Amino acid sequence: MIQWWQILLLTLYSAYQICDELTIVSSAGSPVFAGFISGIIMGDVAKGLLIGGSLQLMVLGVGTFGGASRIDATSGAVLATAFSVAKGIDPEIAISTIAVPVAALLVYTDILGRMSTTYFAHRVDAAVERFDYKGIERNYLLGAIPWAASRALPVFLALALGGTFVENLVEGVENVQWLANGLTLAGRMLPGLGFAILLHYLPVKRNAHYLALGFGLTAMLTAVYSNLSSVAGAVAGIIGEAGLETTVFSAAPFKGLPMIGIAILGAFLAVLHYKHATEVKVVAAPSNVESGEIEDDEF
Structure with a gap:
C-alpha cells in the first residue's frame, strides 16, 4: 500500500x-x-x-x-x-x-x-x-x-x-x-x-564512422571485461575453497566497466569537439545535410 x-x-x-x-x-x-x-x-x-x-x-x-x-x-x-x-x-x-x-x-x-x-x-x-x-x-x-x-x-x-x-x-x-x-x-x-x-x-550518414566506432568499442570492452569477470569469479572461488575471505576478486566490480569505458571515451570526444568548435570561427554549411536531421542550432 x-x-x-x-x-x-x-x-x-x-x-x-x-x-x-x-x-x-x-x-x-x-x-x-x-x-x-x-x-x-x-x-x-x-x-x-x-x-x-x-x-x-x-x-x-x-x-x-x-x-x-x-x-x-x-x-x-x-x-x-x-x-x-x-x-x-x-x-x-x-x-x-x-x-x-x-x-x-x-x-x-x-x-x-x-x-x-x-x-x-x-x-x-x-x-x-x-x-x-x-x-x-x-x-x-x-x-x-x-x-x-x-x-x-x-x-x-x-x-x-x-x-x-x-x-x-x-x-x-x-x-x-x-x-x-x-x-x-x-x-x-x-x-x-x-x-x-x-x-x-541524427546525421548518421555523415558520422557513420563514429557509430561504427562506438559499436566496436562496446563489443570489445564487453568481451574483455566479461573475461576479466570470469577470471575474477574463478579466483574468488579458489580463495573461498582455501578458507580465505576477500572482496577484491569479485565479479561484481566488472559488470559496469564496459559502460564506464564508453563514458570516458564519450567525454574525450565531447571535449575534443568543444575545443574544435571554439577554435573554428567560421563554419561553412554542409552540402550533404540529411533530410529531417537535427542540427546543433536547432536545440
Missing part, C-alpha cells in the same frame, strides 16, 4: 519536475531521474532506475520543437515505479500497462497547462505596457501554477484513487499468459524504439 507521505512527496516532485524542465533544466524532469527519486521514496531504487531508464531510452529522440506536446514519460515513470513497488508488479509489465498509457494520456493535461498559461501571458503584456515590473514578476511566477498542476493533479489522483484499479488490471493481465508475455516483450522493445527514433533524426 502506498503511504500518504509517499503520495505527498511524489505529488510535490511531479509539480516541480515540469517547472524544472521549463526553467532550470537540471535534468530533474527526465524519466531516469523521476525513476530514481520515486525509487528512493518508495524504497526500491533499483526498480525505479530500471523503469526510469527504460522510459528515458524510449524518448531519446522525442522533442518539443515549436511548443509541441509530447508524451509525459516522466510522470509515467513516477506512477509505474510507485505501483510496481507497492503492488509487487514486474517492472516490464508496469512499463507497458502503466507508464506508457499514462505518458500518452498526460499529453492532454500538457495541452491544458499550455493553454492556461496564456491568461498570465496576457497579464504580463498588460503589465509591460504599464511598466509594472512587480506585476510582470508576479504573473510570470503565477504562470508556473498551471504547469505544476498539469502533472501534480493527475499523479495525485492516480496514486490516491487508482491503487485498486491498477492492481486488478495487472492481475487480470498476468492471468492471461500470452497477453502478459506480449506486454513484457513490448516493454523490452521500447528502448530500441527510442534509439531508432533518435538515429532517424
Whole structure:
C-alpha cells in the first residue's frame, strides 16, 4: 500500500519536475531521474532506475520543437515505479500497462497547462505596457501554477484513487499468459524504439564512422571485461575453497566497466569537439545535410 507521505512527496516532485524542465533544466524532469527519486521514496531504487531508464531510452529522440506536446514519460515513470513497488508488479509489465498509457494520456493535461498559461501571458503584456515590473514578476511566477498542476493533479489522483484499479488490471493481465508475455516483450522493445527514433533524426550518414566506432568499442570492452569477470569469479572461488575471505576478486566490480569505458571515451570526444568548435570561427554549411536531421542550432 502506498503511504500518504509517499503520495505527498511524489505529488510535490511531479509539480516541480515540469517547472524544472521549463526553467532550470537540471535534468530533474527526465524519466531516469523521476525513476530514481520515486525509487528512493518508495524504497526500491533499483526498480525505479530500471523503469526510469527504460522510459528515458524510449524518448531519446522525442522533442518539443515549436511548443509541441509530447508524451509525459516522466510522470509515467513516477506512477509505474510507485505501483510496481507497492503492488509487487514486474517492472516490464508496469512499463507497458502503466507508464506508457499514462505518458500518452498526460499529453492532454500538457495541452491544458499550455493553454492556461496564456491568461498570465496576457497579464504580463498588460503589465509591460504599464511598466509594472512587480506585476510582470508576479504573473510570470503565477504562470508556473498551471504547469505544476498539469502533472501534480493527475499523479495525485492516480496514486490516491487508482491503487485498486491498477492492481486488478495487472492481475487480470498476468492471468492471461500470452497477453502478459506480449506486454513484457513490448516493454523490452521500447528502448530500441527510442534509439531508432533518435538515429532517424541524427546525421548518421555523415558520422557513420563514429557509430561504427562506438559499436566496436562496446563489443570489445564487453568481451574483455566479461573475461576479466570470469577470471575474477574463478579466483574468488579458489580463495573461498582455501578458507580465505576477500572482496577484491569479485565479479561484481566488472559488470559496469564496459559502460564506464564508453563514458570516458564519450567525454574525450565531447571535449575534443568543444575545443574544435571554439577554435573554428567560421563554419561553412554542409552540402550533404540529411533530410529531417537535427542540427546543433536547432536545440
